[in-house]
Amino acid sequence: MTDVSIVSEFDGNGMIVERTKVKTLGSGSFGQVHLAKLPNLISGDYFFAAVKSCAYSCSDSIQKELYVLRQFQDSDKIIKCFGDVVSFEEEVTVYNLFLEYASGGTLRDLIRRYGGSIPEPVVKCYTKMLLEGLRCIHSEGYVHCDLKPENILVFPGCDSNETLKIADFGLVRRANENHAVEGGPKELKFPGTPLYMPPETIVKRHISPALDIWSLGCVVLQMITGKLPWDGMKDKMELAIKILFSRNPPNKISKPLSDQGKDFLIKCFARKSDERWTADMLLSHPFVTATQEKSDDCLPSMEEFEACLCDMSILVE
Structure with missing residues (x-):
């Protein structure tokens, strides 16, 4: 427009x-x-x-x-x-x-450009970037409260590789701050976007950095699957029940995921907030450290990825 x-x-x-x-x-x-x-x-x-x-x-x-x-x-x-x-x-x-103007749009746009599913080696690199941003936010005593692909911006990086940056701090809170909870179950109020919120935001009023870690897990799953977390919920009440009582992660993974990736998500989706790993701890997890010695090898640019897809289509024809 x-x-x-x-x-x-x-x-x-x-x-x-x-x-x-x-x-x-x-x-x-x-x-x-x-x-x-x-x-x-x-x-x-x-x-x-x-x-x-x-x-x-x-x-x-x-x-x-x-x-x-x-x-x-x-x-x-x-x-x-x-x-x-x-x-x-x-x-x-x-x-x-x-x-800053992000010429690459949002992470949601980038997921679409990858055809709905970002390759795991690239997801690892993007996840590391987001963890570095969260570590910085949490170290200053803040909780973002609304981490989702629409609030993650894409910038051209060195050697044409994309860089992700966390944006939209309109809902940011201080750690240990409380969020308002309405009176009845039909008036559930989340501190951020409901689909990305952890169990404790439904039954407690306490805001902690662990909230962002759960949201990060949802974002990582969305990069892998291309689907919204808890997709298909009719209303907030159904979503709240699913978040509180489901023993499965927000999305089913229909493609192979490394053991490191599965373990990383387990650390993000610990149901008790005090058992969830911190951003600092997750930055030492093998999922984001195993391929980081030479980042150019693990993070192809969109141009390289699209060229690869083009080559594959030629072979199919």
């Missing part, structure tokens, strides 16, 4: 800056994200950024995101934030947060 327009606004020094809206990237309950072309006031060149915008009166969660992201500017596995600005558009006061 193309929606080119010019927005004039004041930067932190009181100077007027023109921002060109190039296209809409997405929207949600918070507002809208668009691709913008911005002037670099130091070099005089232009650069692209993703701008998350909403009415200033509803911008509390986005402003919190700015505060949190500023603490992770040195991490290459967490999305970068360039600052914020207030603009006036069509007589509405708008809050804008400037973020």
